[in-house]
Amino acid sequence: MKRDFSTVQRVVVKVGTNLLSEHNGINIERIEQVVTDIVALRERKIQVLLVSSGAIGLGAKELGIKSAVKRIALRQACASIGQPLLMSHYRTAFKQHNVICSQILLTRSEMNQRKTFVNLKNSITTLLDIGVVPIINENDVVSTAEIGTAFGDNDRMSAFVASKIDADLLIILTDIAGLYTKDPRQNNDAQLLTEIVKIDDTILSYAGSAGSVFATGGMKTKVLAAKIASTAGCATVIASGYEDQVLSRIHSGEVLGTYFHAEKTLKQRSRWIINSSPEGTIWIDAGAVEALRHHNSLLPSGIVAVEGVFHAGDVVMINKVAKAVPYYNSTEIMEMAGCQSKDIPKHVRKGKADVIFRPEDIVFLDYAE
Numbered sequence: 001m002k003r004d005f006s007t008v009q010r011v012v013v014k015v016g017t018n019l020l021s022e023h024n025g026i027n028i029e030r031i032e033q034v035v036t037d038i039v040a041l042r043e044r045k046i047q048v049l050l051v052s053s054g055a056i057g058l059g060a061k062e063l064g065i066k067s068a069v070k071r072i073a074l075r076q077a078c079a080s081i082g083q084p085l086l087m088s089h090y091r092t093a094f095k096q097h098n099v100i101c102s103q104i105l106l107t108r109s110e111m112n113q114r115k116t117f118v119n120l121k122n123s124i125t126t127l128l129d130i131g132v133v134p135i136i137n138e139n140d141v142v143s144t145a146e147i148g149t150a151f152g153d154n155d156r157m158s159a160f161v162a163s164k165i166d167a168d169l170l171i172i173l174t175d176i177a178g179l180y181t182k183d184p185r186q187n188n189d190a191q192l193l194t195e196i197v198k199i200d201d202t203i204l205s206y207a208g209s210a211g212s213v214f215a216t217g218g219m220k221t222k223v224l225a226a227k228i229a230s231t232a233g234c235a236t237v238i239a240s241g242y243e244d245q246v247l248s249r250i251h252s253g254e255v256l257g258t259y260f261h262a263e264k265t266l267k268q269r270s271r272w273i274i275n276s277s278p279e280g281t282i283w284i285d286a287g288a289v290e291a292l293r294h295h296n297s298l299l300p301s302g303i304v305a306v307e308g309v310f311h312a313g314d315v316v317m318i319n320k321v322a323k324a325v326p327y328y329n330s331t332e333i334m335e336m337a338g339c340q341s342k343d344i345p346k347h348v349r350k351g352k353a354d355v356i357f358r359p360e361d362i363v364f365l366d367y368a369e
């Protein structure tokens with residue numbers, strides 16, 4: 001099928017550490033190439049956001065560390081040293097084209113909390129409107145997996161960003177030509193997949209399993225990122241960053257890399273729900289699941305148990321099948337669990353909803369199937 005990106009207005013470009021680094025530091029030429037290519041896209045009246053890795057690598061090199069940095073606190077220290085270096089290289093490169101760039105450091109929690117997310121979206125939109133190229137990286141200094149604030153990888157983060165700011169296209173540049181049926185570094189018969197309409201288990205299996213040699217190249221996280229973007233109505237192309245003018249050529253419809261179609265679009269709020277980490281679980285009986293599937297509200301009578309401590313308005317799991325945003329906190333829901341509708345007023349504070357949540361507050365994980 002012919003690729004047609006002529007209606008694309010907003011693109012998120014992600015570049016990885018491998019692509020940007022060379023033995024004694026950052027590959028300035030590559031930065032300049034990416035920047036020139038981004039400027040070319042902008043000349044086509046496309047808004048571009050860049051998600052760039054490289055802070056930890058640059059920081060480590062500045063410290064003279066030769067081996068991979070594993071200890072979390074040291075990685076964070078490296079990120080703190082490397083991030084301004086990374087930005088100064090981008091600033092110099094963009095300045096040659098008279099383009100202003102800016103820095104945004106993000107953790108998962110800013111994306112998860114509706115309030116900070118709305119602020120973030122407003123500032124990103126403003127930056128794009130005034131012609132700035134925002135450059136995003138994970139705020140490694142403060143995010144750690146232990147406290148649940150980390151994205152862990154910039155692939156997924158770029159997809160969340162693309163999803164939240166309504167981008168139409170995510171381009172992930174890497175050191176390999178795209179997704180192959182097998183690891184091409186080990187199998188001569190591996191075939192490059194140029195177009196994927198739906199990311200199912202077979203497609204995911206092509207990306208290798210986490211921890212395998214192939215996956216350390218990160219194809220798994222890239223395909224997962226494509227899935228996140230796809231469910232948000234954003235197409236993804238995973239392609240080699242070694243190709244000349246790769247971004248402009250992809251935008252022109254050239255068959256480069258692997259193109260993942262966008263699936264059906266969810267409303268903004270539903271996307272926020274589906275992409276947020278749950279703070280707990282409300283366990284409900286089979287009848288209640290059925291009722292929710294038929295677009296009814298959740299009533300206390302269907303609740304069997306509550307797990308975790310959460311606030312009203314947090315995202316929670318519903319059994320293992322859906323994510324939802326309840327009007328009540330975990331303690332209140334526990335008190336109401338199992339009670340009949342006629343008893344609800346006893347538990348309900350004045351002015352609060354008489355249901356746990358409404359149909360617009362829930363998204364089933366299999367909604368796209």
Ligand code: GLU
Nearest residue numbers: 053054055056138153154
């Ligand atoms: N945020 C990390 C860095 O800038 C990179 C994370 C990733 O490679 O996905 O070094």
